[in-house]
Amino acid sequence: MPTLYLCLLLAGLHTAAHCDHLPDHHNEHKDHEATAPEEHREKHISETMDYLKLVPSNDDFAFRLYNQITKAAPKKNIFFSPVCISTAFAMLAHGAKSATLTQILEGLSFNLTELQEKEIHDGFHSLIHMLNQPGRELQLDLGNALFLKEKLKILEKFLADIKTLYEAEAFTVNFKNTAEAQKQINDYVEKKTHGKIVELVKNLDPETAMILVSYIFFKGKWEKPFNPEFTTERDFFVDEDTTIKVPMMHRMGMFYLHFDEELSCTVVQLHYNGSAMAYFILPEKGKMKQVEDALWKETVTRWSNSLRRSSVNLYIPKFSVAGTYDLKSHLINMGVIDVFSDKADLSGITGKQELKVSRVVHKAVLNVDERGTEAAAATAIEIMPMSLPQVTEFNSPFLLLIFDGVTKSTLFVGKIYNPTEH
Template sequence: MKPTFSLCLLLAALYTVAQCYQRPRYRSKQDDAKGTHYPGHSSQWEGAYPVKNKTFVKLVFSNTDFAFSFYKLVASEAMDQNIFFSPISISASFAMLALGAKSVTLTQILEGLAFNLKKTQELEIHDNFCQLLHMLNRSDSEFQLSLGNALFIEETLKPVQKFLDDVKHFYESEVFSSDFNNSVGAENQINSYIEEKTNGKIVKLVENLDPLTAMVLVNYVFFRAHWEKPFSTLYTKQEDFFVDQKTSVKVDMMYRKGHYRNYFDEELSCWLVQISYKGGVAALFVLPDEGKMKQVEDALLKKTVSKWEKFLQDRKIHLHIPKFSISGTYDVKKIVKQMGMTDLFTDQADLSGITEEPGLKVSKVIHKAVLNVHENGTEATGVTVKEVTWRSGDFPRPPRVRFNRPFLLLILDKFTHAVLFIGKIVNPQKND
């Protein structure tokens, strides 16, 4: 029997933590020493890219195109469900897989990732992914973003050395030997690795491994950050969240009055509020007017986000955001097949760059991401927040933006301009 290639992509876990600190802090001491700049207040799409390299810019743009295309395919089949995933994680995983692909299979992967192969060389793609991952993997005491890969290869299989060298060089992937004939042992090995890399947020992701599995590819992303302007638990109150015209649920609604970059898009009928984390990452909350969600989703494109960023202005608002924890699990295989990656999952797959054994194909793609939004980290219990007070002469009256109906969420890295996560919160009380 031909061996199968089980590709498991772990895209998890976003664990956002808002701590009670007064002053924004975007750079670590190490960054200051190196002269590294993380633009704390700059627009997500403004200013110079971190690399004066047109191919790096093209990589970011292609990743964004892929992110929104993937979202729209997920949303088309999950009309009334929460959505949450990490597009950059998916892109990195399939780009790494491309190192072992050849002929039509290779072309389908890279074009499926939204790359124009007439304008971008394959080596440039891997070089720039290498640089992107290096820039994303940064942390200090108040911020952590780590994204990585691992390969678990059947111990009887002989991988091509060039493939092993390339995945290590471009994607810093760890490689482990596994006995897939002992499927339970292999599952425990992989799940333990995943649990460790996601700080215990994802457990027992891989189950029911086929004993004929040849390789498992794991990709993980872990994000933990503190709000630049934390919410006070003193102002969190139970309020109604209107899932649809007939359904409402009770949620813990956080509240804060202060300066946020915001904008109301008249054309698309939606509010935009950008909430910054310490460390150069921002959450862009998008609140469509009632009945306008589909209109806003259809407009999710690079140019739309660029327009939003252009018009966002730092203004005072009354902000109401629900506390929520959601996770998303997806059949990535089914989705990317609709994006043109078809041969990869059939006997037509050419993965001879991974191993010279014939019949290698992708049989499984696992994707899971987790999101947790709240006022404080657990360490900050009991810490008070100094609130900004309003001056009586402030005019016009600040608008009140209440996220009490379905909304979208983009987590954006200001330094690399990458879209780290995309979500839609339809029901904050429903998790996966």
């Protein structure tokens, strides 16, 4: 049976500051809707909000996958984009049938008694459209592409649907010439991720029938940047036996903060210009597993509702982290089984049961530094209370979540175990 590779990737450049709770964007399209004809207004609102139906399931998938990855590598840095992986598998599901289809969608945490397949695809179409909106203060690009074997007959309906619903591009590739095929795919990926993801595809099988690529590129500037002059070398306690020196960014100011007494962890919410925000979660000594076991959407919602504006003397490492994952075993553990076997039914792609998935590759890159807005925004005056600020220093392994406030999507999930480990 010919093979189909799923290559899922992400690139990110990041920077940070404080913020409000999850912003309310119900009026995001107010001006446009006011000028739309009355009979189209309700339909327009419904279509642009389709992505909200995905939020609970996408969050469940994000934290289920994190749980799988950290079990396999508990003392390693972790960083991945759940929304990128979900998008790719939802696109694949559009060509799946029978048990293969059910396993993929349920593996993505969708309850098929509550949400119809069409609603899922419409939701992803709406999500991609919203994330790729031009004119946002942060740079965020989510896209998909198919690289097809020469002479592989793809159903016109499948091609048309994924171009419409998932904004996917399609290219013909000679997989027999593995070197040239790898170059074509990797050049495309490198260009789309602004040079951040290189050599995604390696050791390509000449019998490959199709490669599906889903990418996300994110570049954000901190709403309140850190001053590089205040970055100094400080200790980071990886574990009881390992202490390293890291460049530690420093900023004193008003931040949204919460100490979770039940889980023994500190949560700091930082904001990017635009709609994205980051949660930095610092477990107390010996409490990382306790926090990881509780990392579900309900916990994050509770944190968000408990945040309070506080005066904080904040230290966060400046770091770069990259991760490459073969997700096949993790997805099998999550119930996505048949698509990797000869039982695979992807007949919605070619009209025949002739394809199966052999590999699922996800590569992620993250850079966190001081950079923020140029000029004026960096000189804003912040009024501080007279009391001494609380010192919060991320000097031991911590978790990182990055959200898009408009779509309520979990863009990235990570754990920084050792900031110096690339």
